[in-house]
Amino acid sequence: MSISTFKKGVHPPYNKQLSQSKQIATIDQPEEITIPLQQHIGAPLKPVVEKGEEVKRGQLLADTDSFVAAPVHASLAGKVTAIEKVPSPQGGRVLAIKIDPAEEQKNDFFAASEKEPEDIAPDKIRQAVRKAGIVGMGGAMFPTHVKLSVPEDKEIDTLIINGAECEPYLTIDHRLMLEKSEKIVTGLRFLMRATGAERGIIGIEDNKPDAIKALKSATANFTDITVEITETKYPQGGEKMLIKALLDREVPVGGLPLDVGIVVNNVATAIAVAAAVNEGKPLIDRGLTITGEGINNPGNYQVPIGTPVAKIIEAAGGFTGEPGKVILGGPMMGQAQASIDVPVIKGTSGVLVLPKDKLESYSPAPCINCARCVDICPMSLVPTRLEKMAQKENLDLLEEFQVMNCIECGSCSYICPAQRPLVHYIRIGKAAVTARNKSEQGG
Ligand code: SF4
Ligand code: SF4
Incomplete structure (x- = not known):
């Protein structure tokens, strides 16, 4: 069994044991949801609903004619109570649509297709991905349909699914690989069809042997898909690192993976693609890990987009004591939050709570040129x-x-x-x- 990796990198304490064995659970319906209009890299969206309007779950809330953008949808049915600026988990204030969720939840999904990937035109897959507002769910939030629109002068030979999850503490991708392995493979096949890639690779770090086993079993019938094992090392999940490790190709400076014939997508994104094509379901919920020594019951949850972070903290048993830092994402690349009233957005992979008494305060010393x-x-x-x-x-x-x-x-x-x-x-x-x-x- 060969294990591949990239040059350099670090080995921080992973601390995944806090939540890696916890099955993905749901939470009670939030009292309010807040859907920021900027949950993607690209052009701003304009609301297509008004204050006071009743909306269904999955209904379009905001869109634009621009190509590089991803629309947002109602993650729960209910009444639009406000369209106003709110604090964003990414910093600053952004326009958002607030919804008071209804007791009865009715869906408004778009037309779906149960066809096999080879029976659907690539453009239809890209259209479904655009319509569903899918973005990179590993945190980058780049619109997925843009990634799948390969310029005429480029050719994609390989579609990589990123199952490295190299960020310490986070375990949601691990759980998705265990609990939704079939959906990941379906999503990967749609992604391969959309880009014309003849080969699919699922890259997983060697600290997740059960996920490797589950995906090997789920891909057993597909000769064009392999599961490859990578060394547990940070940042193995970076696109460029994963490409180097799996295919020994180097993305040029200022270039993109498609410059070397590759498109990379996260495991959660692959699941969202499968749901968009097969069920007509927009990206209205996501899995995330809530963890850290500052939370009573670390675990993994599937939550509607727009759920207040405070609601997830409550579902996980609250703080153990005085919180020192609440970070959205992992400790290496996540963003510390000033308030827990911010909403979960499409790129929120985790909520990390570090207790105050465990945080060290430090002041930087002069560089000692240690290299x-x-x-x-x-x-x-x-x-x-x-x-x-x-x-x-x-x-x-x-x-x-x-x-x-x-x-x-x-x-x-x-x-x-x-x-x-x-x-x-x-x-x-x-x-x-x-x-x-x-x-x-x-x-
Ligand atoms: S943050 Fe930038 S400069 Fe620092 S190690 Fe990572 S890639 Fe290198
Ligand atoms: S060379 Fe300076 S900046 Fe780099 S690790 Fe050493 S002390 Fe830090």
């Missing part, structure tokens, strides 16, 4: 120099040192003995370079 950050950077960058360039706002040098190739994995900050917030400054540097280039192009 550890350089030794582990999976993109072979020089984080210590990028940090200094970002602080000095030297945008030309930042570009020359390929700051845009940073995947913001946080490995450099994690390994730094001087506890320097390297990724924080690198992010600022990337944003400054992007803004400058956009203004130079007149955008």
Whole structure:
């Protein structure tokens, strides 16, 4: 049994034992749901419903004519009580539609097809994915139909399903692979059909042997799909790392996986694609992990999009004591929240609660030039120099040192003995370079 990986990376404590054996459960219906209109990378949406309107579960709430965007839908039937700006889990305030859920839940899904993937036109699959508002559910929230629209001058030979789940603490993808393995395979077959990929690979880290077994069994009848095992190492689930590990191909600087003939999708995204095509179901709920030493009953839950994070914390038995940090996502790439009243969005893979008494406060010390950050950077960058360039706002040098190739994995900050917030400054540097280039192009 061969185990593949990429060069460099780190081994943080994984802490997955808190929730990995907990079956995916549901929660009681929330008293209110809040659907932000910006749950994707791309153009803003416009509401197509009004305050006071009764909506069904799955009904379209907001859309746009722009190609790079993903519409949002009502995750529960009920009455629209407000269309207003709310705090976003991604920071800042965004326009959102609030719904008071009804007792009786009626669905409004679109036309479905029970056909086998080879009997459906690729364009029909892409249309269903667009209509369902599916985005990358691993956290990136890039519209999936855009990923599946392969330019004429490119050819996709392989569709990869990312089952690495390399972020510490998170276990929802692991549970989905165990509990919904057939749906993942169905979704993968639709994705292969939509892109023309002749081969499908499901990549899973070797710390999930039961998931590997379940997917091997679910793919046994498909000669064009294999399950490949990767080393448990962070950030193995980064698209570029997974492609390197599984196929030994390198995505060019500033390029995309499709430049090397590959499209990568997360396991939850594959399930959403299967539900869109087979059931006409929009992306209105998602699985997530709630975990950390600061929560009483860590576990995995399937919740409607728009559920307040506070409601999930309550379902998981509440805080063990005074919470120090509530992070949406994992500890490496997740975002700390100022409030637990923010809603779950399409990219929310987890809620991590760290208790106050376990948090260490620290202040960064000067760099000791140990080069550890350089030794582990999976993109072979020089984080210590990028940090200094970002602080000095030297945008030309930042570009020359390929700051845009940073995947913001946080490995450099994690390994730094001087506890320097390297990724924080690198992010600022990337944003400054992007803004400058956009203004130079007149955008
Ligand atoms: S520089 Fe970027 S890619 Fe490299 S370790 Fe730091 S965050 Fe990760
Ligand atoms: S790991 Fe920290 S201390 Fe070492 S070179 Fe990088 S920034 Fe400096």
